[in-house]
Amino acid sequence: MDKQLLDILDKYFQTGQLPSLTPQLLEELNITEQEFQEMCLTMDDFLVAMKVFGRQELKKEIETWKGEMDEEELGEAQQITDGLDNFPDANLKRAFTPQPLYQGLVNGTNRNKPLSLVVPLNGFDWNTHSIDFQLTKDFTASHLSFQIENNQNVTLFNDTIDIVNYQFSLDLDWKKLHPGRYYLKLIDGNKVAIFEFFIRKDLMPD
Amino acid sequence: MNKYKNTDWLLLLRNEPNQTLKTIYCNHRKNCVAWLCKNFKCRETEAEDIFQEAIIILYEKVQERKLTELRSSLKSYLYAISKHLAFQKHRKSIEVLFAPNSVEFLANQWVTQQTQETDINNKEQQILTVLQNLRNPCKTILYAYYFKKMSMEEIAQMMNYKSSDVVKTQKYRCMNKLFKIFLESKKPKD
Structure with missing residues (x-):
C-alpha cells in the first residue's frame, strides 16, 4: 500500500470523507478506480473489526485494573487487621457511646419528612471511600449543607453539596478516622436531619 | 474530605x-x-x-x-x-x-x-482474525491509534519511541502487513 493511500484512508477514518477521485490522483496512487473503491471498503471492514478487537483488548486492560484494585484492597484489609491492637476496649466503648444530645433525634425510620434519606439506612457502616446517598423525592433544593461530627460533638467536616436527582455522594477518608459512632447532619435552611453512622462497626463493644 | x-x-x-x-x-x-x-x-x-x-x-x-x-x-x-x-x-x-x-x-x-x-460479517471477521494474530508492536500501535484514538505523540510516549515519526513509519508498516495478510487470505487457493 502506498503511503499516500494510507494517509487518504486515515483521513477518511478521522473525518469520514474521501477526496474527489481525479485521474491525476489515481495516477499518483498507481491504482484503478475499482481498486481504490475496494481499498476503501476494506478500510470500512477494518474499522468494524478494529472496534470488536478494541473491545476485547480494552476488556483485558480493565481486568488488569480490577486485579490491581483487588490486590490493593487486600493489602489495606491486612493493614486494618494488623492495627486492631491500637484500639483498647475502653477507648472503643467511649468512641461508640451514643451522643445523649442526639438521642431521639436521629432520623432513622421516618421516610415522609422532606429531608430524609432513602439510602443508606440509618446506622450504616462507612467502609468505602465514597458513599452514595439518596434523599426522598419530597426534597426539592439543589444543594444542602452538611456536617460530620464524632460522638463527642466535635465537628470534623462541614461543606455544601450539590443534589442531582435527589442524590449526592460524599467522599471520606474513613481509614484515617478512629473506629466509633459518628453523626451526619444535613441542613437545608432551618431544617436539620441527623443520621448516625459507624466506622468499623464490627469493633463496637456489646 | x-x-x-x-x-x-x-x-x-x-x-x-x-x-x-x-x-x-x-x-x-x-x-x-x-x-x-x-x-x-x-x-x-x-x-x-x-x-x-x-x-x-x-x-x-x-x-x-x-x-x-x-x-x-x-x-x-x-x-x-x-x-x-x-x-x-x-x-x-x-x-x-x-x-x-x-x-x-x-x-x-x-x-x-x-x-x-457488534454483529460482523465474514470479511470483517477475517480481518479481526488477522488483528488478533498480529504481534507487537503492530498490535499495540493499531489498537492505540484506531481504537483509542491516541495521537502519534501519545503513542510515541507510551511506547518509548524517539518521536512520532517513528510511530508513523511503524504504523504504515503494520497496516501494510495487515492488508497484505488479509488480501492474501482472500486469494483462491490452488
Missing part, C-alpha cells in the same frame, strides 16, 4: 482516555457492583461483567462523539446503562429504583445500537 463534583469527565475522557477511564472505573466499580447485586439480584461476577460493559459503552460513545453532554451525573449515566444491561441479561421485570427516565431511555437506545454494531 471532598464533596462529589460532576467534573467534565467527557472532556477528560476524550483528552486523556487512558488515565481517565481507569479513574472512572476505580471510582465507581465497587459501589455500582454492590448496587447491581443488591437491586438486580446479580451474582458478583455477573455484576462485574455488567459494570465492565457499561464502562466500555461509555468509552466508545465518548470516542465516537455520540455522547458529548451529560444531562445528569456521570454516575447516573453509568448506573442507568448498568441497569439496562442487567435488565437485558435477566429479561424480567425489575423494580426501577432511581434512574431518571430520560437517561434510561437514552441508555436503552445506546445499548440496542451497541448490540447491533
Whole structure:
C-alpha cells in the first residue's frame, strides 16, 4: 500500500470523507478506480473489526485494573487487621457511646419528612471511600449543607453539596478516622436531619 | 474530605482516555457492583461483567462523539446503562429504583445500537482474525491509534519511541502487513 493511500484512508477514518477521485490522483496512487473503491471498503471492514478487537483488548486492560484494585484492597484489609491492637476496649466503648444530645433525634425510620434519606439506612457502616446517598423525592433544593461530627460533638467536616436527582455522594477518608459512632447532619435552611453512622462497626463493644 | 463534583469527565475522557477511564472505573466499580447485586439480584461476577460493559459503552460513545453532554451525573449515566444491561441479561421485570427516565431511555437506545454494531460479517471477521494474530508492536500501535484514538505523540510516549515519526513509519508498516495478510487470505487457493 502506498503511503499516500494510507494517509487518504486515515483521513477518511478521522473525518469520514474521501477526496474527489481525479485521474491525476489515481495516477499518483498507481491504482484503478475499482481498486481504490475496494481499498476503501476494506478500510470500512477494518474499522468494524478494529472496534470488536478494541473491545476485547480494552476488556483485558480493565481486568488488569480490577486485579490491581483487588490486590490493593487486600493489602489495606491486612493493614486494618494488623492495627486492631491500637484500639483498647475502653477507648472503643467511649468512641461508640451514643451522643445523649442526639438521642431521639436521629432520623432513622421516618421516610415522609422532606429531608430524609432513602439510602443508606440509618446506622450504616462507612467502609468505602465514597458513599452514595439518596434523599426522598419530597426534597426539592439543589444543594444542602452538611456536617460530620464524632460522638463527642466535635465537628470534623462541614461543606455544601450539590443534589442531582435527589442524590449526592460524599467522599471520606474513613481509614484515617478512629473506629466509633459518628453523626451526619444535613441542613437545608432551618431544617436539620441527623443520621448516625459507624466506622468499623464490627469493633463496637456489646 | 471532598464533596462529589460532576467534573467534565467527557472532556477528560476524550483528552486523556487512558488515565481517565481507569479513574472512572476505580471510582465507581465497587459501589455500582454492590448496587447491581443488591437491586438486580446479580451474582458478583455477573455484576462485574455488567459494570465492565457499561464502562466500555461509555468509552466508545465518548470516542465516537455520540455522547458529548451529560444531562445528569456521570454516575447516573453509568448506573442507568448498568441497569439496562442487567435488565437485558435477566429479561424480567425489575423494580426501577432511581434512574431518571430520560437517561434510561437514552441508555436503552445506546445499548440496542451497541448490540447491533457488534454483529460482523465474514470479511470483517477475517480481518479481526488477522488483528488478533498480529504481534507487537503492530498490535499495540493499531489498537492505540484506531481504537483509542491516541495521537502519534501519545503513542510515541507510551511506547518509548524517539518521536512520532517513528510511530508513523511503524504504523504504515503494520497496516501494510495487515492488508497484505488479509488480501492474501482472500486469494483462491490452488
